[in-house]
Amino acid sequence: MPTGGIKDIAMARFPKSEHLYLRSEIDALFTSGSTSASVFPIRGVFRSVPYVEGPRVKVLVSVSKRHFRLATDRNRIKRLMREHYRLKKTDFISQLPEGVGIHIGFLWLSDKMSDQVRIENSISTLLNIISDKIILASRKSSVGQ
RNA sequence: GCAGUAGAACGGUUCGCCGCACAACAUGGCUUAGUGGCUAUGGUUGGGAGGAAAGUCCGGGCAGCAUAGGGCAACGCUCUUCUUAAUGGGAAGUAGGUCGUGAGACUUAAUGAUGUAGAAGAAAAUAACCGCCUAGAGUUUCGAUUUUAGGUAAGGGUGAGAAGGCAGGGUAAGAGCCUACCAGGAAAGUAGAGAUACUUUUGCUGUACUAGUAGCGAGCUGAAAGUCCAUGUAAACCAGCGAUAAGGAUGGCCCGUCCGAAAGUUUUAAUCUUGCGCUGGAGGGUAGGACGAUAGAACGGUGUUGGCAACAGCCCGUCUAGAUAAAUGGUGAACAAUGUCUCUUGUAGAUAUUACAGAACCCGGCUUAUAGUUUUGCUGCUUAA
Numbered sequence: 001m002p003t004g005g006i007k008d009i010a011m012a013r014f015p016k017s018e019h020l021y022l023r024s025e026i027d028a029l030f031t032s033g034s035t036s037a038s039v040f041p042i043r044g045v046f047r048s049v050p051y052v053e054g055p056r057v058k059v060l061v062s063v064s065k066r067h068f069r070l071a072t073d074r075n076r077i078k079r080l081m082r083e084h085y086r087l088k089k090t091d092f093i094s095q096l097p098e099g100v101g102i103h104i105g106f107l108w109l110s111d112k113m114s115d116q117v118r119i120e121n122s123i124s125t126l127l128n129i130i131s132d133k134i135i136l137a138s139r140k141s142s143v144g145q
Numbered sequence: 146g147c148a149g150u151a152g153a154a155c156g157g158u159u160c161g162c163c164g165c166a167c168a169a170c171a172u173g174g175c176u177u178a179g180u181g182g183c184u185a186u187g188g189u190u191g192g193g194a195g196g197a198a199a200g201u202c203c204g205g206g207c208a209g210c211a212u213a214g215g216g217c218a219a220c221g222c223u224c225u226u227c228u229u230a231a232u233g234g235g236a237a238g239u240a241g242g243u244c245g246u247g248a249g250a251c252u253u254a255a256u257g258a259u260g261u262a263g264a265a266g267a268a269a270a271u272a273a274c275c276g277c278c279u280a281g282a283g284u285u286u287c288g289a290u291u292u293u294a295g296g297u298a299a300g301g302g303u304g305a306g307a308a309g310g311c312a313g314g315g316u317a318a319g320a321g322c323c324u325a326c327c328a329g330g331a332a333a334g335u336a337g338a339g340a341u342a343c344u345u346u347u348g349c350u351g352u353a354c355u356a357g358u359a360g361c362g363a364g365c366u367g368a369a370a371g372u373c374c375a376u377g378u379a380a381a382c383c384a385g386c387g388a389u390a391a392g393g394a395u396g397g398c399c400c401g402u403c404c405g406a407a408a409g410u411u412u413u414a415a416u417c418u419u420g421c422g423c424u425g426g427a428g429g430g431u432a433g434g435a436c437g438a439u440a441g442a443a444c445g446g447u448g449u450u451g452g453c454a455a456c457a458g459c460c461c462g463u464c465u466a467g468a469u470a471a472a473u474g475g476u477g478a479a480c481a482a483u484g485u486c487u488c489u490u491g492u493a494g495a496u497a498u499u500a501c502a503g504a505a506c507c508c509g510g511c512u513u514a515u516a517g518u519u520u521u522g523c524u525g526c527u528u529a530a
Contacts (some may be wrong), residue, residue, distance in 0.1 A: 013164070013187075021470050060470060071199090072502055079165095079474050086164065087475085116475085 014086040020058040020103055029060075029103050037129045039122045041110030042081070046130050048137065051101035057093055058101075059085060063108040073113065080116060081106050084123045092127040097138040104130065 020026060029047055036045045061081045063074040085106070096102065106123075 015164095016166075016472090019470075026470070062470075070502070075474095075503065083164080083475050 012086050012090060014059075014082060014089070018055045018058055020060040020105070025058070025103060026060065026105075029105055035133060037126060037133070038109065039125045039129070041108060041112075041114055042119070042122045042126060043107045043109050044126045044130060045105040045107065047103055048134055049101045049103060051099050056096060056101045057089065058103050060105045061085075062105060067108060067111050077108055077113070080119050081108070081123065084116075084120045085127075088120075088124050088127055092131055095131045095135070097135060100134060100138060102130075102134065 020029070029045060035047065036043060038044070061078045063077045065074070068074045068077070106126075
């Protein structure tokens, strides 16, 4: 089991303050100029915000009732996505440029349950894509200035 | 032992690591005269989904709104008694029907009018068309036949149904007219808390449909209810004051200048009404936070009393989730249960599976889903004694 040492394990927390729950922030995420990327069966919607204080990344996880009728299945998927984000997020946050916070929404696209390996891979590639895009955007803006 | 039937209980366990929401404590910070309050935490400890948490089908609590009192309409329920906070739940019973060898299962049950019906038929409820019988009159080929007045529900035909069915007596012919048996109704008696059951009496007895009617119940909405805090401010509303104004424009500010609202009723004024300005009140909406919101018709008891039972009383013990874009998860191992395979046939090994399903204001019931396990009563078959 490749782990990055005791310190990294200890960093892998996901408390309430890192959840995205304010209605205004959620509306902003889904309406105004946010970017999205899909790695089936997960779609990531994200937008960068100026970072002031608190957690740098806020995340929400959503599974539509259309895809899974039973609440048990929805809970299962959401828990797995949260869990794998928790395990992968440390590297992602360390790569972010200074002064940038980010809001992410992970949306489930499939109608079927997936195994854990697939969810884990999807989450990690999504995080890579997002960090690449963010870094690119921040470079562009700094060049533009 | 096998098969079945009606219930009841459980519905994975243990350890390690990482994580989640909640509570208490600890520590730090801010604040207060102080108790305290707020806040943070790579800190410690604690407990953290269900028997159905589901469907939202009933009922109750709780909340808001409405409401003098009463009635009608519309709505719900409908064998009896008991039980429950409860009206459709539950228990014990009653009378029928269907299925099963049986234990049992399923099912129906207020009452039906003075209303409606109509192909057929004379007639659909004060029944006489044909037929049968009696009497009178006429005709007569003496066989009968026509007609008038009556009696008659046995026979014919129609119909789902024709005066309860069937047999005997009876009669001019017939008829519950009388009698026996059978089915139903009514009354009385006996038993029962009652639905009913049994006995006796009574000649009382047409079909189908309709909830018209009777009794009982119930205001409406639903926690996205509702209450509060802070933020913030258009129009309209209420109260007070003003109009010799308040206020506005210009301007960085002050002075100054300019703008600025009165109208109606009445002879006039006041009052009044409408309008204008200001202040205060009250207040809709948006996003945020707190309460509602978790100790109760609570749960457990081979405790006890009453009861056939559902259930009720008393006694003893226990504290048992509380989120709000919504916690209860991931992972490593061991075990358990069940199925399959293997051969070394066992307290074996390998492998697979472990259901239905996630609290959302709280309770009670009902319904539906459910791998597997345990258990009680009873039934049938078989074997042994």
